[in-house]
Amino acid sequence: MNETARIExxxxxxxxxxxxxxxxxxxxxPAHTPFWQGVASQWPGYVSxxxxxxxxxxMWINHHRLFVHxxxxxxxxxxxxxxxxxxxxxxxxPTLLMATSITSGDPVYxxxxxxxxxxxxxxxSVLFCxxxxxxxxxxxxxHYLGVTQVHNATxxxxxxxxCYAACLGMTWFSVPLSLAMNAAIAIWFLIPPRHRxxxxxxxxxxx
Amino acid sequence: MNETARIExxxxxxxxxxxxxxxxxxxxxPAHTPFWQGVASQWPGYVSxxxxxxxxxxMWINHHRLFVHxxxxxxxxxxxxxxxxxxxxxxxxPTLLMATSITSGDPVYxxxxxxxxxxxxxxxSVLFCxxxxxxxxxxxxxHYLGVTQVHNATxxxxxxxxCYAACLGMTWFSVPLSLAMNAAIAIWFLIPPRHRxxxxxxxxxxx
Amino acid sequence: MNETARIExxxxxxxxxxxxxxxxxxxxxPAHTPFWQGVASQWPGYVSxxxxxxxxxxMWINHHRLFVHxxxxxxxxxxxxxxxxxxxxxxxxPTLLMATSITSGDPVYxxxxxxxxxxxxxxxSVLFCxxxxxxxxxxxxxHYLGVTQVHNATxxxxxxxxCYAACLGMTWFSVPLSLAMNAAIAIWFLIPPRHRxxxxxxxxxxx
Amino acid sequence: MNETARIExxxxxxxxxxxxxxxxxxxxxPAHTPFWQGVASQWPGYVSxxxxxxxxxxMWINHHRLFVHxxxxxxxxxxxxxxxxxxxxxxxxPTLLMATSITSGDPVYxxxxxxxxxxxxxxxSVLFCxxxxxxxxxxxxxHYLGVTQVHNATxxxxxxxxCYAACLGMTWFSVPLSLAMNAAIAIWFLIPPRHRxxxxxxxxxxx
Numbered sequence: 086m087n088e089t090a091r092i093e094x095x096x097x098x099x100x101x102x103x104x105x106x107x108x109x110x111x112x113x114x115p116a117h118t119p120f121w122q123g124v125a126s127q128w129p130g131y132v133s134x135x136x137x138x139x140x141x142x143x144m145w146i147n148h149h150r151l152f153v154h155x156x157x158x159x160x161x162x163x164x165x166x167x168x169x170x171x172x173x174x175x176x177x178x179p180t181l182l183m184a185t186s187i188t189s190g191d192p193v194y195x196x197x198x199x200x201x202x203x204x205x206x207x208x209x210s211v212l213f214c215x216x217x218x219x220x221x222x223x224x225x226x227x228h229y230l231g232v233t234q235v236h237n238a239t240x241x242x243x244x245x246x247x248c249y250a251a252c253l254g255m256t257w258f259s260v261p262l263s264l265a266m267n268a269a270i271a272i273w274f275l276i277p278p279r280h281r282x283x284x285x286x287x288x289x290x291x292x
Numbered sequence: 293m294n295e296t297a298r299i300e301x302x303x304x305x306x307x308x309x310x311x312x313x314x315x316x317x318x319x320x321x322p323a324h325t326p327f328w329q330g331v332a333s334q335w336p337g338y339v340s341x342x343x344x345x346x347x348x349x350x351m352w353i354n355h356h357r358l359f360v361h362x363x364x365x366x367x368x369x370x371x372x373x374x375x376x377x378x379x380x381x382x383x384x385x386p387t388l389l390m391a392t393s394i395t396s397g398d399p400v401y402x403x404x405x406x407x408x409x410x411x412x413x414x415x416x417s418v419l420f421c422x423x424x425x426x427x428x429x430x431x432x433x434x435h436y437l438g439v440t441q442v443h444n445a446t447x448x449x450x451x452x453x454x455c456y457a458a459c460l461g462m463t464w465f466s467v468p469l470s471l472a473m474n475a476a477i478a479i480w481f482l483i484p485p486r487h488r489x490x491x492x493x494x495x496x497x498x499x
Numbered sequence: 500m501n502e503t504a505r506i507e508x509x510x511x512x513x514x515x516x517x518x519x520x521x522x523x524x525x526x527x528x529p530a531h532t533p534f535w536q537g538v539a540s541q542w543p544g545y546v547s548x549x550x551x552x553x554x555x556x557x558m559w560i561n562h563h564r565l566f567v568h569x570x571x572x573x574x575x576x577x578x579x580x581x582x583x584x585x586x587x588x589x590x591x592x593p594t595l596l597m598a599t600s601i602t603s604g605d606p607v608y609x610x611x612x613x614x615x616x617x618x619x620x621x622x623x624s625v626l627f628c629x630x631x632x633x634x635x636x637x638x639x640x641x642h643y644l645g646v647t648q649v650h651n652a653t654x655x656x657x658x659x660x661x662c663y664a665a666c667l668g669m670t671w672f673s674v675p676l677s678l679a680m681n682a683a684i685a686i687w688f689l690i691p692p693r694h695r696x697x698x699x700x701x702x703x704x705x706x
Numbered sequence: 707m708n709e710t711a712r713i714e715x716x717x718x719x720x721x722x723x724x725x726x727x728x729x730x731x732x733x734x735x736p737a738h739t740p741f742w743q744g745v746a747s748q749w750p751g752y753v754s755x756x757x758x759x760x761x762x763x764x765m766w767i768n769h770h771r772l773f774v775h776x777x778x779x780x781x782x783x784x785x786x787x788x789x790x791x792x793x794x795x796x797x798x799x800p801t802l803l804m805a806t807s808i809t810s811g812d813p814v815y816x817x818x819x820x821x822x823x824x825x826x827x828x829x830x831s832v833l834f835c836x837x838x839x840x841x842x843x844x845x846x847x848x849h850y851l852g853v854t855q856v857h858n859a860t861x862x863x864x865x866x867x868x869c870y871a872a873c874l875g876m877t878w879f880s881v882p883l884s885l886a887m888n889a890a891i892a893i894w895f896l897i898p899p900r901h902r903x904x905x906x907x908x909x910x911x912x913x
C-alpha cells in the first residue's frame with residue numbers, strides 16, 4: 086500500500102497544477118467599460134476554467150478510486166501512468182481553444198476546435214483503458230476486488246471509450262450535441278451507480 | 293484516517309498553488325523612476341498578493357481542522373470538496389481586481405468590484421456550509437466530536453455565512469466598511485475562541 | 500508526529516512552487532544574435548533563478564530540520580508558519596529585481612535594490628525567530644531536544660537575525676560585500692556544524 | 707523510511723511543476739488561419755512539451771527507484787538532491803529552445819542549441835552520479851541492496867554519464883543523430899533490463 090504512495094503524490098501534484106492552470110488565463114475586464122459588462126465579456130475564460138477544473142477533478146477522483154486497489158508499484162504501470170498524466174495536463178489547452186472559438190462566430194472553425202476537444206477526451210479514455218489493462222495484466226490489484234467487480238470495471242472503461250468515440254463522431258453532425266454528450270459522460274463518471282462503484286469495495290465486502 | 297490522505301494531498305496542492313499564484317502578477321517597478329517610488333507604485337499588487345495569501349491560508353487552516361475529524365472518503369464528499377477548491381482557486385482573481393480598482397478613482401467601478409469580491413467570499417462560505425452538512429449527513433465524522441461540538445460547529449458555519457451576506461449587503465452603503473468587515477471575519481476564523489475550537493478536540497476530550 | 504503531516508505537505512507545496520517560480524522568467528535569447536552571445540546576455544535571469552532556488556532550498560532544509568522535532572499541530576503555530584511561508588514565496592521577486600538592476604549601471608538604483616533584497620532576508624530571519632519562539636512557548640517540541648540543544652538553537656536563530664541585520668547595514672557601505680555576506684550566511688545555514696546540528700538529535704542522543 | 711518522506715514530497719512537488727511547466731508555453735493557433743493549419747504550425751511547442759514531460763517523468767521514476775532504498779535523511783544528501791532538482795527544473799528551457807530553433811533554418815544556430823541541450827543532460831547525469839556516490843559514501847542505502855546490485859547500479863550511472871558525454875560529442879558531427887541518441891538513452895533508463903532493475907530488489911531478494 087505504501088509502495089504506491091509516491092506515485093500518487095507525484096500524480097496529485099500534476100493533477101492539481103493542471104486543474105488550476107487556467108486561472109492564470111483569467112484576465113481582468115477591459116478598461117473603460119462598465120465593470121459588469123467587462124466581466125461578462127470574459128465569460129469564455131471563466132467557462133473554460135470551470136470546465137477544465139471539473140473534468141480534471143473527475144479524472145482525479147477516478148484515478149484515486151483506481152489507486153485504492155493497486156497494491157504494488159510496477160515499472161510498466163509507472164510509464165503508462167506518466168502517459169495518462171500527460172493527457173490530463175493537456176486538457177486545459179483544448180478547453181481554452183473551445184471557449185474562445187465560440188466567440189469567433191465561424192461555424193467551420195468552431196467545429197474543428199470541437200473535433201480537437203472531443204478527440205483529446207477520446208485519447209484520454211484510451212489511456213485510462215490502457216492503464217486498467219496494464220493493472221490487470223501485471224496483477225497489481227488487491228484481493229478486495231472480486232472477479233465480478235474487475236469485469237464490471239473493464240466493461241465501464243470500454244464503455245467510456247466507446248461513448249467518447251461516439252461523441253467525437255457526433256461532432257460532424259452537431260457541435261452543441263457533442264459537447265452536451267461529453268459533459269454527460271463526465272457526470273456519469275462522477276456519480277457512481279452501484280454497479281460502477283468499486284471504489285468503496287473494501288467496506289462493502291466487509292459487510 | 294489514511295483513507296482521506298490522498299484527498300488532502302490533492303487539496304493541499306490546489307491550496308498552495310492558489311496561495312502563491314499572485315506572486316506571478318508582481319511586476320518590477322517601472323523603469324526610469326527612482327526605485328522606492330517605483331516600488332511604492334506597485335502597492336496594489338503587493339496588497340492583493342498578501343491578502344489572497346492570508347485568506348487562502350486561513351481557509352486551508354479551517355479545511356485542515358475539519359479533515360482531522362473526517363474518517364472516511366465518500367464520493368459525494370469528494371465532489372463537494374472539488375467545488376469548494378474551485379472557490380478557493382478563484383479568490384486571487386477578485387482580490388487582484390479589487391486592489392487595482394482602488395487606483396482607478398471611479399467610485400461606481402470600485403463599488404462594483406467590491407460587490408464581486410464580497411460575493412466571492414459569500415459563495416465560498418456557502419460551499420463550506422454545504423461541505424459541513426454533507427459531512428454530517430454522510431456520517432464521515434469521527435467519534436471524537438461530541439454532539440455539542442457538532443452543533444457548535446454548525447452554528448459557526450451558518451454564522452459565518454450570515455456575516456458574509458451582511459458584508460455583501462454593506463457594500464452598497466460603504467465599500468471600506470464592507471472590506472474591513474470581510475477582513476474581520478477572516479481573522480475571527482483564524483483565532484479559534486474556546487467555543488469554536490473543535491480542531492483539537494482529540495486532546496481536549498482526553499483531559 | 501502524523502499530526503503535523505498536513506502542515507508539512509502544504510508547506511512543501513508552497514516551497515516547491517516558490518523555488519521553481521523563476522524558471523517562468525527565463526526567456527529565450529533575443530533573435531538575430533549568435534546563440535551563445537544571446538544566452539550570455541540572459542545571465543541576470545539565470546543567476547536569479549539559481550540563487551532563489553538555492554536560498555529557498557536552504558530555507559526548506561531548515562524548515563524540515565525544525566519540523567522533525569515538532570510533535571503536535573497548534574493554531575498559533577499554523578498562523579506563524581503561514582507568515583513564514585509568505586516570506587519564502589516573496590524571495591524570487593527581490594532576487595529578480597537584484598539581478599536585473601546590476602545591468603542598469605546606476606549605482607544609486609543598484610544600492611536601493613540591494614537594500615530591498617537584504618531587508619527581505621532580514622524579515623524572513625525575524626519570522627524564523629518568531630516561529631522558533633512560538634514553538635518553545637507552546638511546548639510543541641519533542642523530548643529528543645535537550646535543554647542545551649534548545650538553547651543552542653535559540654542562539655543560532657538570534658545570531659542569524661543579527662547577521663542579516665549587519666548585512667543590511669553593510670549595504671550602505673558596500674553593495675558587493677553585503678551580497679557576499681548574505682550568501683555566506685545562507686551557506687552557514689546549509690552546512691550544519693556539530694553545534695548547530697539539532698536535526699539528527701534523535702540518533703545522536705541514542706548514542 | 708518515514709525519515710525521507712518529506713524530502714520526497716518536496717522533490718515530487720518540484721518534479722511535477724517542472725513536468726507541467728511547458729503547458730504554459732502552448733499558445734493558441736494564430737488567428738485568421740484555418741484551424742488545423744494553425745495547430746500544425748504550433749508543433750515545436752507541442753513537441754517540446756511532450757519531450758520535457760517524458761524526460762522529467764523518466765528522471766522522476768529513477769529518483770523514485772533510488773529513494774526506495776534510502777533509509778535515512780542526511781544533510782549532504784539533501785544539499786545534493788537540491789542540486790539535482792535544480793537540473794531537473796532547468797530541462798524545459800533548453801527543450802523549448804531546441805524545438806523553436808528547428809524552425810529557424812539556420813544550421814549553425816540549430817547546432818549551438820543542440821549543444822546546449824545535450825550539455826544540460828550531461829550535467830544532470832553528472833548530478834545523478836554525484837547523488838549516487840553520496841548515497842554510498844554516507845551509507846544511507848538499506849540492506850536490501852546487495853554488493854553486486856550496488857556495483858551494477860554504479861556501473862549504470864557511470865555508463866549513463868559516458869553515453870551523454872558521447873551524445874554531446876556527437877552534436878558536432880550530426881545534430882539529428884545526437885538527438886536520437888539522447889532519446890535512446892532516456893528510453894534505456896525507462897525500460898529496466900533485469901540487470902539494471904534494482905528498484906524491486908525487496909521483492910526479488912525475498913524469492
